[in-house]
Structures are given as C-alpha cells and as structure tokens.
Amino acid sequence: xxxxxxxxxxxxxxxxxxxxxxxxxxxxxxxxxxxxxxxxxxxxxxxxxxxxxxxxxxxxxxxxxxxxxxxxxxxxxxxxxxxxxxxxxxxxxxxxxxxxxxxxxxxxxxxxxxxxxxxxxxxxxxxxxxxxxxxxxxxxxxxxxxxxxxxxxxxxxxxxxxxxxxx
Numbered sequence: 001x002x003x004x005x006x007x008x009x010x011x012x013x014x015x016x017x018x019x020x021x022x023x024x025x026x027x028x029x030x031x032x033x034x035x036x037x038x039x040x041x042x043x044x045x046x047x048x049x050x051x052x053x054x055x056x057x058x059x060x061x062x063x064x065x066x067x068x069x070x071x072x073x074x075x076x077x078x079x080x081x082x083x084x085x086x087x088x089x090x091x092x093x094x095x096x097x098x099x100x101x102x103x104x105x106x107x108x109x110x111x112x113x114x115x116x117x118x119x120x121x122x123x124x125x126x127x128x129x130x131x132x133x134x135x136x137x138x139x140x141x142x143x144x145x146x147x148x149x150x151x152x153x154x155x156x157x158x159x160x161x162x163x164x165x166x167x
Contacts, residue, residue, distance in 0.1 A: 001076070001077060001125070004054065004056050004126045007054055007126075007128055008021055008054065011023055011052050011054075013052060013054055016053070016061075017142075017144060018061050018062045018064050018142075018144060019055065019059050019060050019061050019062050019166075020053055020054055020055035020056070020059060020061055021053070021054045021055075022051045022052060022053045022054070022131075023051060023052050024049060024050070024051050024137075025050050025051060025052055025130075026048070026049060026050040027046050027048075027049045027136060028046040028047035028048045028049070028136060029046075030046070030047045031044045031045065031046055031047070032044060032045050032046075032047060032135055037135060040067045040112075041067060041135070041141065042140060043138070043140065045068075045135035045136050045138060046135065046136030047134065047135065047136060048132060048133065048134040048135070048136050049132070049133050049134075049136035049137040050130055050131065050132045050133075051130065051131050051137075052128070052129075052130055053072075053128075053129050053130065053131050054126060054127070054128050054129075055080065055118060055119070055120055055126060055127050056120060056125070056126040057078065057119075057120040057121075057122060057123050057124060057125050057126065058120075058123075059119075059120070060117060060118065060119045060163075060164055061116075061117055061118035061119070062117055062144060062145065062164060062165055062166045063083075063085075063115050063116065063117040063144075063145035063150060063161065063164050063165050064115070064116065064117070064142060064143060064144045064145055065113055065114060065115050065116065065142075065143050065145070066110075066112060066113075066133065066137070066141050066142060066143075067112055067113070067141035068112050068133050068134060068135050068136075068137065068141060069109060069110065069111055069112050069133070069134060070109070070110045070131055070132065070133045070137075071107055071108070071109050071110075071131065071132045071133075072096055072107065072108045072109075072110065072129055072130070072131050073106065073107050073129055073130040073131070073132065074096045074097055074098055074104075074105075074106050074107070074127070074129050075128045075129050075130060076098075076127075076128050077120075077125055077126045077127040077128050078097075078120045078121055078122035078125035078126060078127050079095050079096065079097030079098075079099070079102070079104050079120075079121045079122070079127070080095065080096040080097065080118050080119070080120055080121065080127040080129065081093055081094075081095055081096075081118060081119050081120075081121055082094050082095070082096055082108055082110070082116060082117075082118045083116060083117045083118070083160060083164060084110060084114050084115065084116045085114065085115040085116070085154060085157065086111070086114050087111075087113055087114065089153075089154060091154075091157055091160065094108050095121070096108050096118075096127070096129060097121075097127075115145060115150065117164035117165075119164070144166070145161075145165050146165075146167065147161060147162065147165040147166075147167055150165060
C-alpha cells in the first residue's frame with residue numbers, strides 16, 4: 001500500500017471539517033430548481049456530486065448528517081467502520097471494505113437525516129473511498145454534531161458519541 005501522503009498529494013486532497021481529507025471530483029452540470037426539491041432544501045442543487053475521501057487510523061469522521069442520501073464506495077486500504085443513528089434512534093454499524101467473507105461491503109448507503117460517523121479499523125493504515133450524494137452536496141445541507149446535543153438526544157450511546165464527536 002502506498003503511504004497516505006502519496007494519496008493526499010496525488011489526489012490534491014484537503015482537510016475536511018468532519019475529519020479526514022477530501023476533494024470534490026464531480027458536480028453535475030444539471031441543476032434541480034428549489035421548487036422541485038423537498039422543503040428541507042434552500043436553494044438549487046446539482047443532480048449529483050462525488051468526492052474522494054481519505055481517513056487515517058486514529059482519526060475519525062465525526063458524527064454528522066446530511067439532507068440527502070449518501071453512498072460510500074470503498075477503493076483501497078483498511079476496512080472502515082461506519083456507525084449510524086437513524087431517525088428512530090437505532091444505532092447500527094456496517095463495515096466498508098473489500099472482503100465479503102468478513103461481512104465487508106463495497107458500498108454503503110447512508111439515508112438522509114441519519115447521524116453517522118466512521119473510523120479506520122486497522123492501526124497504522126488508512127481507508128480511501130468515494131462518497132456520492134444526490135441531490136448534490138452543499139455545505140448548507142451538512143450538520144456537524146454537537147456532543148452535548150447528541151448526548152441529550154441519545155444518552156444510551158454515551159461512550160460512542162463521546163468517542164465520535166469533536167466537541
């Protein structure tokens with residue numbers, strides 16, 4: 001496996017507010033007008049967007065949620081644990097990776113409005129993946145979890161929330 005610095009430089013990745021590194025690689029030229037979108041959106045959205053996303057072991061993708069569905073696609077590296085708290089308050093975990101014998105999945109869909117976080121499973125490694133969002137991603141649709149708020153809403157997941165939030 002190439003070192004993480006290789007991929008950060010080769011793919012021109014930038015730090016992401018939720019943790020890890022990213023770069024947008026696709027944004028549809030076609031746009032959905034606000035009038036054709038559900039009320040949760042303010043403004044037009046691209047049909048679809050896609051990014052590269054890289055996370056190294058020891059770092060995390062902190063709990064956050066989007067107003068759109070997001071699909072995570074595994075490319076290379078260590079398997080990744082995705083934790084999700086759905087709109088009914090149920091916690092679940094899935095592993096993004098390339099070994100179906102270990103119940104790893106090449107793609108995982110995160111439903112709109114679901115709180116989710118991720119971490120790399122193997123030490124001294126990283127996970128490189130892609131994320132596709134439809135309707136397309138806009139930072140106005142991104143909410144980074146506030147630890148206190150999430151703990152009040154889901155006290156039964158105290159340890160996980162503390163471990164997967166920034167503040």
